[in-house]
Amino acid sequence: MAEFVHITTARAARRIERSGIAARSHGRAGGRGVYCMPVLPSFTLTYQWVRELRRWHPGVLVAVHLRLPDDQPVGVGRYGDTPREVTAAQAVAVVRGLEDPRGYEVFVPRAITTAEVRRVREVPQGVGWRYLPGAHGRRPCPCPACLSRGGYKVSRLRQRFPYDEPPRPKSELMARLRTATTADEIIDVLCALGRRRRGGAEELAYLADHPDQDVRDTLESILGAYRGREARRLRERLQVNG
Structure with a gap:
């Protein structure tokens, strides 16, 4: 084995x-x-x-x-x-x-x-490499996939090495979410929504009762990027219901 x-x-x-x-x-x-x-x-x-x-x-x-x-x-x-x-x-x-x-x-x-x-x-939370093996001393890639919002010195790095691709607008992501038919499609859109503060957590409330546990777990995770009382209430509801 x-x-x-x-x-x-x-x-x-x-x-x-x-x-x-x-x-x-x-x-x-x-x-x-x-x-x-x-x-x-x-x-x-x-x-x-x-x-x-x-x-x-x-x-x-x-x-x-x-x-x-x-x-x-x-x-x-x-x-x-x-x-x-x-x-x-x-x-x-x-x-x-x-x-x-x-x-x-x-x-x-x-x-x-x-x-x-x-x-x-x-396991220790600091074990291993970050960004890519042997990244220390190399020019960083400033794309959203490599440098997440709010990270250490991310703003300064993006000023030095600008990345031109704009983030997808919320209207486009919400349209994709409304037409998503599988749990994997829903999770992909939720992850994109969670990469920056989006507001309007009430638009996602219907997913709190989704039958797929991974969808509910992803929703709870990305709500941390949302502001407002509704986002906090929805996250508390998901934590209680498991």
């Missing part, structure tokens, strides 16, 4: 222990699945994604240890590159054989069952 680590939020981990990991992530070659990292002799390399993922996921992150069949088909490669299609055992061997495995990831093209979840453990 091949051993891997999946990084997620502490809140999601409680649900994972009950029902496994849903296939929510987009694969580089298409399809949905779960991203993870082989367990390596180095603690830092095993949990290298923690610091980078903290930029996108508020709160405490934890590590979910998985055990998959050796012959499970997976994709392995450096993020942004086209992955190699191999088995889980071969993916572990590939990553372990690298001189520098920073930035590598394994994509499992299916959900993870509860039987495959070994344990959930706490």
